[in-house]
Amino acid sequence: MSIKASDVLSENNISVTLPRLIIIEEMLAFGKPVTIELLIKKVGNKVATSTLYRVLKDFKNKGILEEFTTPENDTVVELSLNEHVHHHHVFCSKCGEVEDITLSEDIEKQLGVEILNIQASSEYRIKDHTLELIGLCSSCK
CATH class of the missing domain: 1.10.10.10 (Winged helix-like DNA-binding domain superfamily/Winged helix DNA-binding domain)
Structure with missing residues (x-):
């Protein structure tokens, strides 16, 4: 659809x-x-x-x-x-191509724990996070 x-x-x-x-x-x-x-x-x-x-x-x-x-x-x-589908991005450093990526549930949970630890040990109130990977796409490598 x-x-x-x-x-x-x-x-x-x-x-x-x-x-x-x-x-x-x-x-x-x-x-x-x-x-x-x-x-x-x-x-x-x-x-x-x-x-x-x-x-x-x-x-x-x-x-x-x-x-x-x-x-x-x-x-x-x-x-x-x-909006319920949380995802991150991978960027091609040569041509600028951007793609969505989704981490496994386990990795997202581990990342969430680390974010809570960072929040507890800092002056920040963390609202959200992003993960951006940078590399070369299949056309540029």
Whole structure:
């Protein structure tokens, strides 16, 4: 079953507008994290760049978009429609490709214990964590 852009918006109480539909459709078509630069190229002149940034900010505030920075300082976004599915990322240091990865349940539990230990021995209240692996993708190695 494919996800419809209009359903994503309505299910998250976001008004359906043409720019929002276009941006969601492009992100769904990618099916993985994408740099904002590439997203701007893909939407072309269908959505003004300032509108794209505003829509992405709205999506982030509504909790349907995650944003992170690659080791090369590119901003990457991805839809987070399955917020219960925790995952991490692997980056290609040569071409910038980004893929989602999921750790085993055991590793996530061990990581959770370590995070609690860090929190107990520091002044921080840890809210979340990410793990980013950096290497070469199959096309670049």
